[in-house]
Amino acid sequence: MAQHLQFPIISRMLHWTMAVMVLAMLFIGIGMVASLGLSLAGLDP
Amino acid sequence: MPNDPNAATPYRLSALTENGAPIRLTMIGVAILAVVACFAFVAGWLSPSRLTQARMIDAFEEVNGVWPGFRRNHAKGVCIAGYFDSNGDGVRLSKAVVFQPGKVPVIGRFSLAGGQPDVSDGPAAVRAMGLSFRPPDGEEWRMAMIDIPVFVVKDPESFYQQLLASRPDPATGKPDPAKMRGFVTKHPETARALEIVKASPFSSGFANASYNALNAFRFVNAAGASTPVRWSMAAVDPFEPEPPAQSAAQDKNYLFDAVIARIGRAPVLWRLVVTSGEAGDPTDDATIPWPSNRRHIDVGTLTIHHIESEAPGNCRDVNFDPLVLPSWIEPSDDPLLSARSAAYSTSFTRRAGEEKEPSAVQIPGSGKGA
Numbered sequence: 001m002a003q004h005l006q007f008p009i010i011s012r013m014l015h016w017t018m019a020v021m022v023l024a025m026l027f028i029g030i031g032m033v034a035s036l037g038l039s040l041a042g043l044d045p
Numbered sequence: 046m047p048n049d050p051n052a053a054t055p056y057r058l059s060a061l062t063e064n065g066a067p068i069r070l071t072m073i074g075v076a077i078l079a080v081v082a083c084f085a086f087v088a089g090w091l092s093p094s095r096l097t098q099a100r101m102i103d104a105f106e107e108v109n110g111v112w113p114g115f116r117r118n119h120a121k122g123v124c125i126a127g128y129f130d131s132n133g134d135g136v137r138l139s140k141a142v143v144f145q146p147g148k149v150p151v152i153g154r155f156s157l158a159g160g161q162p163d164v165s166d167g168p169a170a171v172r173a174m175g176l177s178f179r180p181p182d183g184e185e186w187r188m189a190m191i192d193i194p195v196f197v198v199k200d201p202e203s204f205y206q207q208l209l210a211s212r213p214d215p216a217t218g219k220p221d222p223a224k225m226r227g228f229v230t231k232h233p234e235t236a237r238a239l240e241i242v243k244a245s246p247f248s249s250g251f252a253n254a255s256y257n258a259l260n261a262f263r264f265v266n267a268a269g270a271s272t273p274v275r276w277s278m279a280a281v282d283p284f285e286p287e288p289p290a291q292s293a294a295q296d297k298n299y300l301f302d303a304v305i306a307r308i309g310r311a312p313v314l315w316r317l318v319v320t321s322g323e324a325g326d327p328t329d330d331a332t333i334p335w336p337s338n339r340r341h342i343d344v345g346t347l348t349i350h351h352i353e354s355e356a357p358g359n360c361r362d363v364n365f366d367p368l369v370l371p372s373w374i375e376p377s378d379d380p381l382l383s384a385r386s387a388a389y390s391t392s393f394t395r396r397a398g399e400e401k402e403p404s405a406v407q408i409p410g411s412g413k414g415a
Contacts, residue, residue, distance in 0.1 A: 023080065026084065027083070027084065027087055030084060030087050030088045031087045031088075033097075033098070034087065034088045034089040034097045034098075034099075035089075035097065035098075035387070036096060036097065036098055036101065036201045036380075036383060036384035036387050036388070037380060037383050037384070
């Protein structure tokens with residue numbers, strides 16, 4: 001039976017949280033510079 | 046034990062030959078492509094007809110040509126400076142520091158609407174005043190106002206369509222009047238606004254013109270009460286109508302030369318008049334005037350005592366973005382505000398990376414401004 005090697009749970013959570021946040025940052029950024037309103041990122045006044 | 050063939054490492058290449066590997070790889074590829082496609086959609090790359098700030102400025106460049114180093118709109122201008130003397134009456138509406146009694150330094154810019162920096166001054170040219178209030182706490186208040194009573198379009202899309210309708214016809218080099226008429230027919234709010242603009246004559250110069258911040262904002266006072274407002278810089282110099290025929294022989298800078306001479310003689314004053322809106326007054330449509338019986342509050346006096354040509358570090362390098370606001374002054378729901386902010390930013394970014402040419406407006410005898 002092959003032993004299953006994995007990073008500790010804390011590292012995996014950090015990794016995937018970072019992944020989601022990096023993507024969110026890219027989307028919010030491109031959304032803001034490609035729109036004439038502020039609503040995309042929920043920044044409506 | 047790196048060389049033990051039985052050691053389970055999930056990353057060995059032979060995993061690629063296992064049953065089911067192609068399916069798993071396909072799923073990874075699909076996930077990546079989906080993210081890239083969403084990104085392209087948000088960026089507007091998949092929707093060429095969607096209006097973005099870059100396309101708005103592209104339209105200005107198409108209509109006016111590209112004049113490197115200059116603003117894409119309001120290209121011809123001159124720098125001014127002075128101070129705002131607050132009388133304290135604005136405090137009831139807004140807790141912003143500029144409304145505390147006392148003086149605040151101000152820099153600004155007079156300009157003509159339009160994207161050509163060498164355009165001749167003319168009777169029909171819309172004049173503008175951009176200002177940056179600079180109180181000592183560093184909270185700037187910027188505004189860009191023009192000398193017509195209402196704006197002629199109500200949202201960014203209409204502005205863009207109007208800009209395209211004013212594109213010069215390649216055959217004549219002039220805008221096609223039929224296209225402009227077509228635009229106005231489709232936009233009754235523009236037709237109504239143009240009637241109001243026509244009914245209010247231009248003044249004879251920059252110094253005796255009143256400038257209106259056409260978009261609505263909100264003032265918030267110390268009690269937290271939020272009031273919809275519009276404001277104007279009302280000229281103290283007596284109004285004189287523009288003479289009907291400013292002859293063609295006239296100096297192409299006659300409006301700028303006149304205000305340079307006027308400020309050379311004595312400081313020029315404006316009163317900052319805030320119009321306090323009431324429930325039901327439109328805050329999201331700058332083509333509609335508010336009823337004339339709304340309360341007008343004189344909150345202080347703007348004094349302009351200095352004028353100089355655009356040069357590095359002065360008003361030339363300021364983006365008069367109407368959303369640069371201090372605390373206690375907030376944007377309204379007017380869609381033009383964020384569109385202006387976005388488009389000004391693109392114009393600023395483009396010209397910031399370009400070689401600068403001297404302005405057509407130079408101060409006689411100063412030898413500065415190149």
